[in-house]
Amino acid sequence: MKRVEVFGMGCANCTATEEMIKDRAAELGVEIEITHIYDLAKIAARGIMSTPAVIIDGTLVHKGSVPTNSDITEWLQG
Amino acid sequence: MFKIFTKLGDLVAFDLLALDPTTHMAHAIHFFVEDTVKLLFLITVLMTLVGFMRSWLSPEKVRHWLQGKPKWIAYLMAVSLGAITPFCSCSSIPLFIAFLSTGIPLGVTMAFLITSPMVNEVAAVLFGEAIGLDFTIAYVVTGMVVGMVGGFIIDLLKLDKWVEPFVFQVQVNDEGLNEEVELTIKQRLRYALNEAVNLIKQIWLYIIIGVGVGAAIHGFVPQEWFLEHAGAGNLFAVPLAVILAVPLYSNVTGTIPVAEVLIAKGLPVGTTLAFIMSTVAISLPEIMILRKVLKPQMLVFFVAYIAIAFILVGYGFNWLF
Numbered sequence: 001m002k003r004v005e006v007f008g009m010g011c012a013n014c015t016a017t018e019e020m021i022k023d024r025a026a027e028l029g030v031e032i033e034i035t036h037i038y039d040l041a042k043i044a045a046r047g048i049m050s051t052p053a054v055i056i057d058g059t060l061v062h063k064g065s066v067p068t069n070s071d072i073t074e075w076l077q078g
Numbered sequence: 079m080f081k082i083f084t085k086l087g088d089l090v091a092f093d094l095l096a097l098d099p100t101t102h103m104a105h106a107i108h109f110f111v112e113d114t115v116k117l118l119f120l121i122t123v124l125m126t127l128v129g130f131m132r133s134w135l136s137p138e139k140v141r142h143w144l145q146g147k148p149k150w151i152a153y154l155m156a157v158s159l160g161a162i163t164p165f166c167s168c169s170s171i172p173l174f175i176a177f178l179s180t181g182i183p184l185g186v187t188m189a190f191l192i193t194s195p196m197v198n199e200v201a202a203v204l205f206g207e208a209i210g211l212d213f214t215i216a217y218v219v220t221g222m223v224v225g226m227v228g229g230f231i232i233d234l235l236k237l238d239k240w241v242e243p244f245v246f247q248v249q250v251n252d253e254g255l256n257e258e259v260e261l262t263i264k265q266r267l268r269y270a271l272n273e274a275v276n277l278i279k280q281i282w283l284y285i286i287i288g289v290g291v292g293a294a295i296h297g298f299v300p301q302e303w304f305l306e307h308a309g310a311g312n313l314f315a316v317p318l319a320v321i322l323a324v325p326l327y328s329n330v331t332g333t334i335p336v337a338e339v340l341i342a343k344g345l346p347v348g349t350t351l352a353f354i355m356s357t358v359a360i361s362l363p364e365i366m367i368l369r370k371v372l373k374p375q376m377l378v379f380f381v382a383y384i385a386i387a388f389i390l391v392g393y394g395f396n397w398l399f
Contacts, residue, residue: 012280044175044248049137065273
């Protein structure tokens with residue numbers, strides 16, 4: 001099971017990112033445990049400077065924009 | 079090059095809706111169709127282009143460049159960065175924290191934070207297309223100077239105490255996050271287009287409303303009305319413009335059609351600029367986002383400073399042009 005962390009303060013982009021990942025995971029049948037970190041202090045402490053950002057199983061896979069569906073697919077199937 | 083949008087306006091207003099070209103309604107509808115489509119198209123194209131170029135720039139690189147630089151260079155770099163960062167203020171905040179945590183001075187970081195939501199490169203291009211190069215330069219320079227001066231004052235008055243304490247206490251642990259992934263050209267274009275589309279999804283309503291307001295003014299306010307009632311001779315026009323803008327908010331691209339129409343109808347450049355920038359910079363959404371990292375005292379200072387700055391800018395440009 002993949003551990004997905006989405007970082008974002010709560011604006012539309014970050015929410016969209018989380019939704020897209022959940023939807024795609026459901027479509028692909030990949031089990032994920034997804035958490036959304038809204039807290040600024042925590043986001044900054046992880047060294048993230050541009051949101052939305054996505055960390056999967058401890059590795060930063062994306063930052064600074066809403067990812068594309070093909071990106072998400074790649075992460076979930078990798 | 080943009081004739082096609084005019085033709086589209088003609089098509090809808092005069093052919094499809096068969097409106098009499100001499101009526102106010104016809105003018106308003108024509109303006110609405112032409113400008114909405116043109117703006118949406120141009121913003122998408124420009125944002126893709128800018129996003130593509132910006133893909134080579136990362137906050138990590140900039141943070142690295144800013145560290146240890148002499149103050150004046152740092153201020154200029156900070157506002158330049160603010161001018162080219164995307165609309166979404168929620169990216170400015172993590173950046174703000176990250177910059178402070180690596181020892182970049184508060185003044186420099188605040189300069190970035192002030193300029194970032196105000197100045198946008200795409201808006202600058204579109205202002206240029208709609209109104210002219212003068213206005214564009216005024217817009218960009220105002221945003222950057224207001225940012226630099228603001229940051230400088232904050233530094234001078236040592237307003238660190240008005241920043242939420244947690245910001246300074248953040249321990250950044252970013253080992254392993256700094257590997258720069260090399261993107262292919264195709265990937266960069268894809269990201270840029272994706273970002274542009276996402277952006278349009280967020281701001282399309284502001285554009286529609288902006289064009290709607292512009293269209294209403296265009297069609298229904300007589301030519302030169304503003305010149306008679308709010309011309310450069312009227313000393314109250316500039317502060318009034320700023321005050322009126324406070325309860326208003328729009329994404330800066332939504333103000334482009336309004337600015338275009340106001341100037342066409344005779345509102346002086348300085349007054350228009352003050353109005354537009356106040357609409358964007360002094361707003362509840364903006365304040366709420368800033369509240370996450372700044373104490374209320376700082377927010378009060380911020381609003382007061384911006385208001386005064388724009389009033390001065392308004393008078394200044396009215397006098398210059």
